[in-house]
Structure formats: C-alpha cells, structure tokens
Amino acid sequence: MPSGEFDLIARYFTRPTRRQPLGVGDDCALLAPQAGMHLAVSSDMLVEGRHFLSTVAPEHLGHKALAVNLSDLAACGAQPMAYTLALALPRMDATFLAGFAQGLHRLADEHGIELVGGDTTAGPLNICITVFGEVPRGQALLRSGARAGDDIWVSGQLGDARLGLEALRGTVALSKADFIHARKALECPTPRVALGLALRGVASSAMDLSDGLVGDLRHILARSASHAPIRATLHIDALPRSNALRRQSRTRQHLCLMSGGDDYELLFTAEPAKRAQVLAAAAQSDTPVSCIGRMEAATTTTTPNEALIRVLDAQGMTLSTPWTSFDHFTA
Known part of the structure; x- marks a missing residue:
C-alpha cells in the first residue's frame, strides 16, 4: 500500500x-x-x-x-x-x-x-x-473545412458503446458474447491515431465521435458554415454497425447509432474526388471506413439545427430525427 x-x-x-x-x-x-x-x-x-x-x-x-x-x-x-x-x-x-x-x-x-x-x-x-x-503547420485536421459536395465518412462501427451502457443499466438483455463485445466497446475504445495521420491532406474536416453522431456532426456544420451554409444528408442504412447491434430492434439501433456517444470513432469529410485516397488511408491504417452521406448547400444560415441534418431510409424517405447528443449538464 x-x-x-x-x-x-x-x-x-x-x-x-x-x-x-x-x-x-x-x-x-x-x-x-x-x-x-x-x-x-x-x-x-x-x-x-x-x-x-x-x-x-x-x-x-x-x-x-x-x-x-x-x-x-x-x-x-x-x-x-x-x-x-x-x-x-x-x-x-x-x-x-x-x-x-x-x-x-x-x-x-x-x-x-x-x-x-x-x-x-x-x-x-x-x-x-x-x-x-x-x-x-497548416496540415491539422479541423472541424471547419467541410464544403457542399463533400462525402461524409466514419471509421469503425457505431453504437456498440451505448448498447453496452444500456446492458449495464439493465435496460436491454444481451447474449454473453454480445455483452462482452458491447462492454469492450464502451470501456476500451480504440483511438484512431493511425487513420488521423493518414488523412492529413485528404480529409476536409474531422472530429472524433464522443457525444453521438447527430450532435457531433452539428459541430462540423456549425464550424464550416462560416464559409457557406451547408447541411448534411445521411443514409441510415449506411451507418456501420456490429452484428450485436443488428440483433436489436430498429428503434434501438437508430438510437445507439445516432446519439449513443462514447464511440470515439472519426467522423470526417472529403471531396468525392478523394475517395480512392480515403480508402488508401483506411488500408494504410488498417481501419475500416464507411461513406454515410453527403454535405449539401443550405439555403439559409438561420435554419434550425434539427433541419440541418436530413436522415434517409433505404427507400429515400426522410426519417424524423428525435435524436439528441449527450450533454453533461442535462443528462
């Protein structure tokens, strides 16, 4: 002692x-x-x-x-x-x-x-x-570089940390294997340092996902809007998820994917012309990445935050977006 x-x-x-x-x-x-x-x-x-x-x-x-x-x-x-x-x-x-x-x-x-x-x-x-x-100097990845037309990417898989938290809280029952997987995602996240290094000069903006996809994407939209107002369109079926999460209801999947928090994956944007470079960076860093949407021009900077992110289902229909990000003073 x-x-x-x-x-x-x-x-x-x-x-x-x-x-x-x-x-x-x-x-x-x-x-x-x-x-x-x-x-x-x-x-x-x-x-x-x-x-x-x-x-x-x-x-x-x-x-x-x-x-x-x-x-x-x-x-x-x-x-x-x-x-x-x-x-x-x-x-x-x-x-x-x-x-x-x-x-x-x-x-x-x-x-x-x-x-x-x-x-x-x-x-x-x-x-x-x-x-x-x-x-x-001049090569740091920032939140403020996203532009209309950019692809939106994430690394790894989303939602498992929130699934693990809910299992520990007793609000969801998981098999032993799924519980071990989800708890590891919550308690032992992998920092994507190698991917971040490989994305220098490739990504137009980047941040890590700590408070949930919806809330963190809004930070990129807000910081990048000083150049020109933009909005994001996401394809919910493109969001990468584990088999453990796929075994849950669609409602729970969407909650964990969109506002789960504690993923510590990278959320980043890049020009479509750089898709091959993004995939090369992913291969170089041995990190899976998924293209989940696209940045688009917005008509006004006064649009409510909720309308700045549009989420589409597999049929191209817009989903309601009740998801919020984690806030330390309201959670």
Whole structure:
C-alpha cells in the first residue's frame, strides 16, 4: 500500500524518461516540437458516475482515460508526444492503482508516449488527462473545412458503446458474447491515431465521435458554415454497425447509432474526388471506413439545427430525427 502521495506517484506512475527533456519529478515538463510543427493539446476529464460506472475494471479505466484523449489528437491528425495525469482518489487502493496504471501504461506504450507530469489528491474519483501531440503547420485536421459536395465518412462501427451502457443499466438483455463485445466497446475504445495521420491532406474536416453522431456532426456544420451554409444528408442504412447491434430492434439501433456517444470513432469529410485516397488511408491504417452521406448547400444560415441534418431510409424517405447528443449538464 502506498504510504502517501509521493510514494503513490513513484510506485505507479514514475517511469524512465525516453524522449522528453524532463519527465515526472520536476515542476514542469519541457516539450520540444520539431521544427515546422504545431503543438496540439487536448484535455478530457472522466468523473465516476458521469463518464464511467464503479464496476469498470481498473485496467479498462486506465485505458479509456488515455484513449479518449488520444482520440482528440487523432481527429486533429496529430502524432502523440506525451501526456499529464491529474488523479483524485477517495482512498489509497493498491489493487485499483496497479490495474489503472497497467491499462494506462500499456496504451501509452502502444503509441510511444510517456507521462510527463500531473497531480494527485484525495477526493471523489476523478481522472483528468492532457495530451500533447505535434502536427505539421497548416496540415491539422479541423472541424471547419467541410464544403457542399463533400462525402461524409466514419471509421469503425457505431453504437456498440451505448448498447453496452444500456446492458449495464439493465435496460436491454444481451447474449454473453454480445455483452462482452458491447462492454469492450464502451470501456476500451480504440483511438484512431493511425487513420488521423493518414488523412492529413485528404480529409476536409474531422472530429472524433464522443457525444453521438447527430450532435457531433452539428459541430462540423456549425464550424464550416462560416464559409457557406451547408447541411448534411445521411443514409441510415449506411451507418456501420456490429452484428450485436443488428440483433436489436430498429428503434434501438437508430438510437445507439445516432446519439449513443462514447464511440470515439472519426467522423470526417472529403471531396468525392478523394475517395480512392480515403480508402488508401483506411488500408494504410488498417481501419475500416464507411461513406454515410453527403454535405449539401443550405439555403439559409438561420435554419434550425434539427433541419440541418436530413436522415434517409433505404427507400429515400426522410426519417424524423428525435435524436439528441449527450450533454453533461442535462443528462
């Protein structure tokens, strides 16, 4: 059992410094992006009861805490460099800390990054990670580049994380195999860093899916509208989904796909002329991608948000869109 804060840091989070001038142990970490690079920085906080359940395995929590931040770097097309960790713990728990650190360090090692600082304190379980990456100047993927005529793409499969959450809440019954699949999607998302890097110079806009497809797509529409008003048409049958989700009712499938949240896949746009390049980027990064719709010119910038996204069924009929995105202060 750690004897105090500094013993906790030394035992679970201090590792040999490999790349950065300073690692854990000084008042600041020193990061040196290469010449011609921008520093990409993102922070995410995970709060028990809001972002994860108390039943999550500690190693899965360590993985997810870093994965959701790496997903932001992926959406920007940035190469991960380092990260900091701020951790509030209700009590010293050696079993929890060992598992949490194992999941955290394993994912960090997969991406060749290291922990370079942070803080620990007593309090309700709360995890805040800040990641640092680098991207060539002028090549970052942004939310603001979508244009009328662009294809809309997503990586991987959508909706499984929400399906796993509903299973844990007891609102849906799954087979053992489907439950394992959905729970892994919820607790151990895969940050699409390799795809983000491969999409530099190909995608016109990008972001990661954290709060649901409908809500996150609205962010791209809003940020891109400063150039010219646009709207999105989606084909609901084109949305990629697992067999586990296909075994659910159409209503539940649509809910999980459109507003499920916690997918941490990439949502991006690209010109139709670059479809071959998108597929090449997917193959290069070993990441499946699906074209799910198209951006179109909108007639006015005052159209309500709900009307900016049109969803079509297999017969080309417009579906009602009651789906909303996750909001931390209303959920």
